[in-house]
Amino acid sequence: MKNKFPFIALTLALIMTLLAGCGGGGSGSEGETAGTDSKAASGEASSDSGNSGSGKETIQFWHSIGGKNGEFLDAMIKRFNSSQDKVEVVGTFQGSYQETVTKLQQAVAAKTAPDVTMLERSNVQLFADAEVLEDLAPYMEKSGLSKDDFEEGLMGHSYFNDKLVSLPFNRSTPVMHINKSMLDEKGLSIPTTWDELKKTAEALVVKENGEVKRYGLTMPYDTWYPIAMITQAGGKFFNDEGTSVGYTTEASKTFKYLKELQNAGALYYPPSQDSGNITNQMFTSGKVGILFQSTGSISGLTQGAKFDYVTAFLPQDKQFATPTGGGNVAMMAASKHKDGAWEFMHWLMTSPEGAQQFVIDTGYLPFTKQMVESDAVKQLWEKEPNRKVAFEQLQYAVDTNKSVQWPQVEQEFNKAIQAIMYDNKDVDATLNSYKEEVDRILKN
Amino acid sequence: MNRRRVWETTRPYALILPAMIALFLFVVYPVFYLIKLSLYKYNLLNKDKSKFIGLDNYREIFTRDDFYHALANTAIYTVGVVLCTMLFSLGVAVWLRKRSRFNAILQAGLFTPHIISIVSIALVWMWLMEPGHGLLNYVLKAFGLPGSPWLQSSSTSMISVILVSVWHSIGYYALIMVAALQSIPPTIYEAAALDNASRFKVFWKITLPLISPQLFFILVIMTIGSFKVFDTVKIMTGGGPNGSTTTLVYYIYEFRTTSIGFASATGVVLMAIIAVLTFVYFKVLAQRIHYQ
CATH class of the missing domain: 3.40.190.10 (Periplasmic binding protein-like II)
Structure with missing residues (x-):
């Protein structure tokens, strides 16, 4: 037994090193x-x-x-x-x-x-x-x-x-990225309202044998863009007391608008995985004319785009609005x-x-x-006016999704987006059950 | 003398002590901690803000539709993967049972996916399955067949994930089965040949019963493994579209930052389900297994 002891000690020592390593x-x-x-x-x-x-x-x-x-x-x-x-x-x-x-x-x-x-x-x-x-x-x-x-x-x-x-x-903030060359080809101007956006996006669509070859509008899979649109339509994501959702029909209006565009082939709604890269890629390769995307991608898109690339405010419905x-x-x-x-x-x-x-x-x-x-920023804006647009849009910045429970609510909101955008579930029914979940989460 | 006896009785405990310490630290303690967390509305950042809520988390689990949805998804995934992998591996194993150089090369080829990281495999399959310009749809269209949306539609996403998992694991399980097949004494087959038994009968009455311990082992291991699937789901679909590939473990993962107590409770439920499954397997199948 004497010679077993070193073995045990060794094993113990090994475990300790392991623990220390962790x-x-x-x-x-x-x-x-x-x-x-x-x-x-x-x-x-x-x-x-x-x-x-x-x-x-x-x-x-x-x-x-x-x-x-x-x-x-x-x-x-x-x-x-x-x-x-x-x-x-x-x-x-x-x-x-x-x-x-x-x-x-x-x-x-x-x-x-x-x-x-x-x-x-x-x-x-x-x-x-x-x-x-x-x-x-x-x-x-x-x-x-x-x-x-x-x-x-x-x-x-x-x-x-x-x-x-x-x-x-x-x-x-999210801004609207536009392939100006594509719009010019069709004699279209940059849309500033939802109605104009719809007409423009539909006009840009190119179909071959029933397959859409070019889309009008796209945006990454993210809660950011629906939230932006809900506020543009005059709603709020949470009400001011933070007890429930802060919209009446605005969310339904937003998703029905998106759905209509999607069904017409004018909106490409990307798969959830890696959606940012997919949509950027589509934009720079001319497969879509208008892209809702973060200001953070301006420099990447500027490098990738081989066409006249401009940015503009997100279009308004009742008002201009953007989350940050x-x-x-x-x-x-x-x-x-x-x-x-x-x-x-x-x-x-x-x-x-x-x-x-x-x-x-x-x-x-x-x-x-x-x-x-500062002069440095002023010079930059002179050289790249696309960036200035993003900054100017800040006057309409409003964040209506402030809540301690936001991460949990976002999870539910994502589920609603997926059900509507991917599985064609009924907009109002989905939003109703989403609202029930939100009320339950916020009550805790 | 007395001292010696004390050592005699304590020696076994002393010997298993290191293993027990590790087991306790990494298995027993975490399990109990998990159970404890599941009874709280837990605030990881600030323990003072945690609230003991008893069984509320469990009550919530069993009233939530998405939990049953995740459970059903997991069951479909498990049945799909276990069944397909078993059948294909067995087929491959029977095909490759003869020892020859050619078979060895084939076997190595089939085994390769197993040693590649599942992350790389999932990423490569994602490219292949891309509906617009992926290789799979290109091939389908070349044969005049309609393309499939693969991972991007909730009706095909689960089958796509199953496909990748099966492809990944066939080689490994085929290897185990080949070894089992080769360990069957040739004398039994010779006896069967003398009796003019048909090939089907030989397979059904001799081969299958004799490799049943290995099949049973694979069944248990694979069921448990499939119940815990995470990596492919996380990388390829993120549980979507619309929750169509949200399996139990991914479901737990989704709650990791938002509500740890609820996630823990779901973890306990998952543990219970796997325990029951394993128990049932051992009870039911153990009687039918033929040990030589």
Whole structure:
């Protein structure tokens, strides 16, 4: 039996290493993905003590921007780190907005959350309600910033119970992207109302042997566009008390309008998986004339389009209206390095090297008055008027889907969209059962 | 002496201790934690905001139509995958049972899908099944047949997902069956040949009963596995269109951020269903299995 003991000890040791491996996995990968500039501040040691070797305070920053825009973001973080010698920001790409939410929920529960995080604006409420976001008002005051410095249309999700819990960062709205060459061919002008949009979209359709070869209108599978249209028709997504839906017939009108276009072959409604890429691809390859899509794709579409490409406001029914989207940044209440975190956020908001340059690089909306008035942004707009349209549409920005329960409601709304757009289910019956679900969720 | 006896009695426990620790940490504890979560309206972010609500989550599950819808989808998927895979694998195995170089190559080819990540497979099949310019519809049209919307219509999406899963797993199960077939003693076949038994009878009365333990094993493993299907659904359809491919696990996944208590309760229900299924299998089928 003597010689069995080492074996047991060994097994135990193995298990322990395994456990340690599991625990450390998350923070280990942070160091890797953060890019070249963060090598010095690797792993957990630095985030625990708050000091890496160089004596700088380390701030963990989680975000959801990958690909080309992710490179612009990394460059921005690099600019911040070299602009001063007190704070070192380590940026970590955490996947899509939804994945970031999931990871953040787990990280908060495990007390390994970052100091600063990006949150898709509609998820801010969820976290604010759980009281895990820091109130930024005192920091704003200290630095002499006020909410009037920001574009009002983009601050809709920044407040929760009178607390300032997040600030805009990579914000966008849906706009109408138009293949002007295609419209000119048919002698059509850019539609500004639903009726005009319908006529234009139908006129653009090309059919061969009963198969549609060219569509008039398309939009990604997303709750964004129906919500935009419900508000254009004069409704609200939630009522002001947040107890039920805020429309009467407007939702039904929206979906019947879409259905009519779809049945005529004028609207191509894409499959739910990868719908953004599919619709962009159709637009740039001339298979559809008009595209509802985020401002965030303007630079991509400009590069892809071989035709006269312009943007315009989403058409109005009773009124012009657009929801907003994209990400805000928030500080976590559990952070141990709040001053450092604020220094980073403050730099983001105010420095021309910060979010302003990122906005210019990527195509997101400028969100402070200082940015809008800056020469850099003015020059950009001169060169690319398509981007200015998106900004001007902000005067009609209104977010009517603000609720702590929004993620759960969105799930139900998606089901309704799928039932109507994919399975030709009766519009009114589907919306009725959707409303019942919403009432049930909001009651809790 | 006394010391020795203590060690004698404690030794088995000491020996299984490491395994038990792991089992407890990674299986037993999570299961109980899951059950605990299922009784709460749980707020992962701020525990103080969690509310104990007893069996309300379960009540909600059994009054929701979409739960039954997901359950039915899972049943259809499981029956479809298990049946098709069993039949095709058995066919392939019988075809490939002779040891020859050619068969070995075929077998390796059939086995290949199993070692490729299901994620890559799902993505490739998505391209093939694209209704507009996918290869499958191109081939169908070349033969003058009408194209299918595949994943993009709720009437064909489930069968498309089943197709991919079956294609992915045939090779693996065929391999197990080939091994089983080759382990049947040739003397039995020789005896049958002397009796002039027909090929059908030989297959039905000798081959099948003798590989039934392996078939049973595959049946149980595959039923449980299919009940837990997630990856193909997540990648290829996202549970859609209109919930037509939302299986139980995907259903649970959909609630991961919005309502963890409800998701946990559904997880407990799933666990119970699989436990019952396995139990029934062992009871019913164990009697009919022929062990040599």
